[in-house]
Amino acid sequence: xxxxxxxxxxxxxxxxxxxxxxxxxxxxxxxxxxxxxxxxxxxxxxxxxxxxxxxxxxxxxxxxxxxxxxxxxxxxxxxxxxxxxxxxxxxxxxxxxxxxxxxxxxxxxxxxxxxxxxxxxxxxxxxxxxxxxxxxxxxxxxxxxxxxxxxxxxxxxxxxxxxxxxxxxxxxxxxxxxxxxxxxxxxxxxxxxxxxxxxxxxxxxxxxxxxxxxxx
Amino acid sequence: xxxxxxxxxxxxxxxxxxxxxxxxxxxxxxxxxxxxxxxxxxxxxxxxxxxxxxxxxxxxxxxxxxxxxxxxxxxxxxxxxxxxxxxxxxxxxxxxxxxxxxxxxxxxxxxxxxxxxxxxxxxxxxxxxxxxxxxxxxxxxxxxxxxxxxxxxxxxxxxxxxxxxxxxxxxxxxxxxxxxxxxxxxxxxxxxxxxxxxxxxxxxxxxxxxxxxxxx
DNA sequence: GTCTATAGGTGGATAGAC
DNA sequence: GTCTATCCACCTATAGAC
Numbered sequence: 256x257x258x259x260x261x262x263x264x265x266x267x268x269x270x271x272x273x274x275x276x277x278x279x280x281x282x283x284x285x286x287x288x289x290x291x292x293x294x295x296x297x298x299x300x301x302x303x304x305x306x307x308x309x310x311x312x313x314x315x316x317x318x319x320x321x322x323x324x325x326x327x328x329x330x331x332x333x334x335x336x337x338x339x340x341x342x343x344x345x346x347x348x349x350x351x352x353x354x355x356x357x358x359x360x361x362x363x364x365x366x367x368x369x370x371x372x373x374x375x376x377x378x379x380x381x382x383x384x385x386x387x388x389x390x391x392x393x394x395x396x397x398x399x400x401x402x403x404x405x406x407x408x409x410x411x412x413x414x415x416x417x418x419x420x421x422x423x424x425x426x427x428x429x430x431x432x433x434x435x436x437x438x439x440x441x442x443x444x445x446x447x448x449x450x451x452x453x454x455x456x457x458x459x460x461x462x463x464x465x466x467x468x469x470x471x
Numbered sequence: 472x473x474x475x476x477x478x479x480x481x482x483x484x485x486x487x488x489x490x491x492x493x494x495x496x497x498x499x500x501x502x503x504x505x506x507x508x509x510x511x512x513x514x515x516x517x518x519x520x521x522x523x524x525x526x527x528x529x530x531x532x533x534x535x536x537x538x539x540x541x542x543x544x545x546x547x548x549x550x551x552x553x554x555x556x557x558x559x560x561x562x563x564x565x566x567x568x569x570x571x572x573x574x575x576x577x578x579x580x581x582x583x584x585x586x587x588x589x590x591x592x593x594x595x596x597x598x599x600x601x602x603x604x605x606x607x608x609x610x611x612x613x614x615x616x617x618x619x620x621x622x623x624x625x626x627x628x629x630x631x632x633x634x635x636x637x638x639x640x641x642x643x644x645x646x647x648x649x650x651x652x653x654x655x656x657x658x659x660x661x662x663x664x665x666x667x668x669x670x671x672x673x674x675x676x677x678x679x680x681x682x683x684x685x686x687x
Numbered sequence: 688g689t690c691t692a693t694a695g696g697t698g699g700a701t702a703g704a705c
Numbered sequence: 706g707t708c709t710a711t712c713c714a715c716c717t718a719t720a721g722a723c
Contacts, residue, residue, distance in 0.1 A: 275688080293509040294595040296716060310689045312718065367591075371647075375583075375591035377654040379510040385654065392655035416667050423651070423660065424644065424667045431587075431647020432640070438593040438601065439608035444639065451632050451640045455671055491706080512698060526707045528700065690723070698715070705708075 272324075276314045278304060284325055288366035292322055292376050292384075319381040322373075326387035329369045330394065333357070337398050347406030348458040354399070355449045358429050362442040371430035396422045406456075413457040421456075428452045488540075492530045494520060500541055504582035508538055508592050508600075535597040538589075542603035545585045546610065549573070553614050563622030564674040570615070571665045574645050578658040587646040612638045622672075629673040637672075644668045 272280070282303045286295035297308040297318065315321035340353045361368055370391040377385060399422035406412025414421045429449060436445040450460075488496070498519045502511035513524040513534065531537035556569045577584055586607040593601060615638035622628025630637045645665060652661040666676075 290595050291507070291509065291592050293507065294592060307690060313688060318717065371650060372591055374650050374654045375588050376507050376510060378506050388654045392651055396655075415670050420663055420667060423656070424648070424664045427648035427651045427664055428640065428644035429647065430650055431645065432643035434587060434590050434646055434650060435608055435639070435643045438590045438604045439612075440639070447636055448640045448643055451636060454631050523708060529706060534699065
């Protein structure tokens with residue numbers, strides 16, 4: 256399964272790593288998304304893969320390096336998904352719906368956004384991972400800002416404040432909904448919350464794909 | 472300093488613990504709110520207090536017990552703050568403003584909500600702590616639901632969906648804004664995001680305390 | 688590339704003196 | 706209540722054989 260929902264968004268020349276390294280990253284990613292960076296060890300990964308801890312160090316010399324690679328691959332994968340959305344000829348509301356679907360897919364997988372998870376542990380992370388998190392959130396914020404601006408111009412989206420400010424609200428709302436849903440609710444409750452976030456922007460349901468109609 | 476912003480909301484008969492236990496909880500709380508449950512150790516607390524690890528075990532036999540007490544005290548403190556808001560004669564919009572101020576205070580203290588932080592590590596926490604988190608989020612959701620329902624009846628708040636659903640959106644948005652702000656932005660950016668969350672409900676700025684005027 | 692073996696450190700936790 | 710001393714499990718990481 257891909258790093259995100261499962262859709263392979265173009266072959267996407269991922270960071271050139273061996274097949275073994277990819278398998279390690281897959282397991283580490285799942286552990287990081289469910290238990291956090293400080294919540295798993297090389298022993299956990301080794302056990303799941305049926306290898307020894309020492310062999311992991313051959314591919315990733317340190318846990319810090321593994322963590323850095325984890326974020327880099329996630330960002331690449333997520334960025335690819337955003338590119339795919341941009342390449343499809345669709346309206347700003349439809350773009351936002353697809354954006355939310357990315358998060359929906361993660362939740363249905365019983366995980367939460369890798370970077371949202373790691374953001375909680377920010378103060379304990381090595382500097383390269385901290386930089387990676389900032390870059391990931393900026394990537395999201397930039398993409399959302401562009402979509403919001405386009406939507407405002409075409410009157411297909413309605414919101415107060417600047418596109419940049421609103422992008423931050425949306426990003427926070429989705430990350431937070433995942434965070435809370437994992438302990439308090441579930442994937443279905445996340446979906447409901449996410450739909451309300453879309454509604455607030457004037458994005459209708461799928462039965463209204465042009466997004467012109469607002470409810471409330 | 473109190474568990475929250477700093478306002479002492481009534482003497483609030485906190486869980487009956489010794490002065491030493493209180494000091495331990497204070498330090499542990501700060502560490503948990505900045506580094507997470509898996510991001511600090513008894514050694515960290517002992518160092519900050521100038522005592523030995525062994526003496527900590529006298530007050531809290533296990534880290535799991537310390538974590539449980541941490542959440543219990545936080546919930547008690549937070550619940551007290553909500554009671555204080557309810558006892559003051561103010562409108563639903565004003566109640567929400569004060570609710571957001573609680574979170575603002577936490578952020579200005581360079582922390583994030585204890586339970587939002589621990590929610591990320593949910594899968595790694597002992598069962599009593601998991602139950603505590605659920606209870607905290609339910610407390611928030613119930614309180615917000617009641618305020619939203621009251622606001623809808625008096626037409627001082629406007630929102631789509633049920634009060635319960637909207638409460639979840641608000642809670643997630645605030646928790647997520649804190650989460651993201653700590654790595655990507657700062658307390659000031661959290662404040663901006665939180666104000667937009669209020670605006671979306673038709674809550675105006677302080678210059679308009681009755682909350683009747685909505686913008687955009 | 689993967690293994691065995693181990694180093695060196697830190698985690699939570701306990702026994703028993705004071 | 707707090708200390709010293711210690712236990713043992715686990716952590717990341719390395720050396721060197723295969």
